[in-house]
Amino acid sequence: MTTDTQTTDSVEQVYALEITCPLGLENVLEQELHAEGLLQTRLGEGQVKLSTNLEGMYKACLWSRVATRVMFPVASFKIESADDLYDGVKAVDWSAHLTATNTIAIDCHGTNDHIRNTQFGAVRTKDAIADYFVALSGERPSVEKEQPDVRIAVRIKRDTVTISIDLAGESMHRRGYRQHGGMAPLKENLAAGLLMRAGWGRDCGLTQLIDPMCGSGTFLVEAALMSLDIAPGLRRQYWGFKGWKQHNHRLWQQLMDFAKNRKKDPATLGIRFQGTDREQKAIAAARECIKRAGLTNLIDVSMTPFQEHEFEINKEKPGLVISNPPYGERLGDEMTLIALYRDLGEWVVNHARGWQFMMLTSNEQLARQIPVRPEKSTRVINGGLECRAYRFPILAGSIKEDVVAQSVMSPGAKMFANRLQKNMKKFKKWADKNNIECYRVYDADMPEYAVAIDIYKDWAHVQEYQAPKSIDPEKAKQRLFDAVSAIPSALNIAESNVVVKHRQKQTGKAQYEKLDQSQHEMIVEEYGCEFIVNLKDYLDTGLFLDHRPVRKLIQDRANGKRFLNLFCYTATASVHAGQGGARSTYSVDMSNTYTEWARRNIELNEFSPRDHKVERADCFEWLRTNKDKYDFIFMDPPTFSNSKKMAEVLDIQRDHGDLIRLAMARLSKKGELIFSNNYRRFILDEALATEFDIDNVTKQTLDLDFDRNTKIHQCWVIRHKEVAQ
Structure with missing residues (x-):
């Protein structure tokens, strides 16, 4: 490796570089290169091409806050086969860039008809370089994937291959102050580019910076480093050019020393940096980053x-x-985020008039909640998501004064709100008259707004039905957003009391899986019974509202009877039976989650666990082995289940006959079985009518809030046939 003894000619050699950056920030990168005197630039997609000498190359590496990589292309050629890749690489004068004793790593990006995977492209490149040096000296470089002396990049685009030396060696967003792993925060170079786009920079004239949801503090740290004129590459320990044969150690050290002396004194800066976040983990990460960056006394x-x-x-x-x-991006966040963005917009307008506000988001509908007209937006990619950085001038002419702190409602949302208000007027009167706290107020009444909205006291529980594949996902997303944003004003419910879930076809144990860890529980009342419901943590809430009349029927008929509840879910039917005077109840379900929930519901209503038992078991197996008799049985099985806890797969259309016969074997001579399910295409086996007396009571088990959806469930009362005397 050569270091100090470079000639003047080699120092003044012109290098044609390709400096990559986040998409959308090419202009920002070019401007910062110009600020360092690097003027021979040309814009490309996701990159700036720079012609410069060795000193300019080092300056780009040391001072660019926006760059991702600094690449030095050493060859470009066409290929028509995998052998052409090998031959083209081997033809490069590698002895000008490394020696046989160097370690190397090969990064291959892109494929074509001849190089069909990147690993193969990297191996062929490595073989060509190794064979080049074996032919030259009998030795070959060894591979070191983590921090090689020289990192070589292969880019394949259609039939063209470009071979480059990666002078940075690893992504330049890594400044050295962040412990990577755990969180997935904004990358440092993207944060720096957005700050520059917003007008922040060295000697920019701005004296205050606030990040109200600072996460791990990336914006704050990058802004402070800019204001202090601290080179972003100053803390990096590894550079790809240090093992490169043309590296000039003395020149690099001079530039490093100059950068260290260029740093401003924090005491004379006169700028405040402030951030908040509600998450303890985020603030802990922010404080660690601030400490490692040496900015503890500057950022609060x-x-x-x-x-x-x-x-x-x-x-x-x-x-x-x-x-x-x-x-x-996480399902079900819509309403919470609408409220959050409205709060953010209101806060900015009330506290930062005359300032600039920049916000990064992937959700255009959420951006519209800010009551300020954006000056411009920049398309960028963050964490694989297409986002826009909106720049809002908080000035009198830009602020939508009439909508500050008010709902920003689209025409679609207004239309949906009108329908909700009409429905609410009808159902609220009925619910109040019947002392009903939980009811459905909307169920895809307008097909284009395919959601169900249930009221739980002063909460709204929203479920989006899975859209058909023929519906444009973006249009479906917009309609959901319209519907959700209309709910608070239309139903007079606080934004924080709206919970959104996306309901899709369930398989296996999906219906039992947790969606969240919020442990959001509340107690609701129904016909003298109290139930624990959870609106956030599971797909279902713990109370099937469409079965309200069925539960009332059970309560009215349960007096003095031994009641069996199969597929009991949270045992709400058992509680109604107990309230109706059942001598005993026995509840069976295979889910640990729901059997525990069932016990809590029974305890909440002060029923003795001695007479009101709950058992976790496969209902099929339980019926085959149990020999007890019951006077009253309720069975509401799922449409399909392939849970590992079951001995066999349950398909209700196929298996309901066997299931009913097993249950009837446990039913006393004068007893009743209520059988229900919610499979919309379900057809009851006609053979059962020859064995038992069967009444279809579906219409009687639909209250006003579900009578417009007659297939929400089907329900039958089944009895033993009377034996002729």
Whole structure:
């Protein structure tokens, strides 16, 4: 390796570089290169091409806050076969860049008809380089994947291959102050580019920066490093050019020393950096990053929701609010995020007038909740998601004064709100008259808004039905957003009390799986019974509202009877039976989650566990082995189940005959079995009518809130035939 003894000619050699960056930030990268005196540039997609000498190359590596890689192409050629790749690589004068004693790594990107996977492309490249040096000296470089002396990049695009030396060696977003792993925060170079796009920079004139949802503090740290004029590459321990044969160690060290001396004194900076986040893990990560960056006394972060934090703001001086709030990629986040974005918009308008506000989000509908007209937006990719960075000037002419702190409702949302208000007027009167706390107020009444909305006291539980494949996903997403955003005003429910879930076809144990860890429970009342419901943590809430009349029927007929509840779910029917005076109840389900929930419901209603038992078991197997008799049985099995806890797969259409016969074997001579299921295409086996007396009571088991959806469930009362005397 050569270091100090480079000639003047080699130092002044012109290198044609390709400097990559996040998509959308090419102009920002070019501007910062120009600020360092690197003027021979040309824009490309996701890159800036730069012609410069060795000093300029080092400056780009050391000072670029936006760059991802600095690549030095050493060859470009066409290929028509895999052998052409090998031959083209071997033809490069590798002795100008490394020696046989160097370690190397090969990164291959792209494929074509001849190089069909990147691993094969990397191996062929490695073989060609190794064979080049074996022919030259009998020795070959060894492979070191982590931190090789020289990292070589192979880019295949159609029939063209470009071979480059990766001078950075690893992504330049790694500044050295973040412990990578665990969280997936905004990358440092993307954060820096967005700050520059928002107008932040060295000597920019802005004296205050606030990130109200700071996460691990990337915006704050990058902004402080800019203001202090600290080179982003100063802390990096590894560079790909250090093992490169043309590296000039003395020149690099001179530039490093100059960068260290260029740093400003924090005491004379006169800029405030403030951030908040409500998550303890995020603030802990932010404080660690701030400490490792040496900025502890410059940046203040607090574990507080921004709505409650008292920021120190000097309204006489200009500043920037910048934030990367949640996007709602996790299912069910919509309503929470609508409220969050509205709060953010209201906060910015009330606290940062005259400032600039930049916000990054992948959700255009959420961006519309900010009551300010955006000046411009920049398309970028963050974590694989297409996002936009919106720049809002918080100025009188841009603020939508009429919608500040109010709902920003689209025409579709207004139409949906009108339907909801009409439905609510009808159902609220009926529910109040019948002392019903939980009921359905909307069920895909308008097909284009395919959601079900249930009221649980002063909460709204929203389930989106799975859209057909013929529906454009973006259009379906927009309609859901319209529907959800209309709910608070239409139903007079707080935004924080709207829970959204996406209901899809269930298989296996999907219906039992947790969606969240919020442990959101509340107690509701129905015909003198109390139930624990959970609106957030599971797909279902613990109470099937369409079975309300069935439960009332059970309560009215249970007095003095031994009641059996098969596929009991949370044992709400057993509680009704107990309330109706049942001598005993026995509840069976195979789910640990629901049998425990069932016990809690029974305990809540103060029934003795001695007379009101719950057992976890496969109902099929339990019926085959149990010999007890019951006077009253309720059975509401799932449509399909392939749970590992079951001895066999349950298909209700195929298996209901056997299931009913097994249950009837446990039913006393004068007893009744209520059989129900919600399979829309279900047909009861005609042979059962020859064995038992069967009454279809479906219509009698549909209350007003479900009578427009007659296939929500089907229900029968089944009895033994009377034996002729």
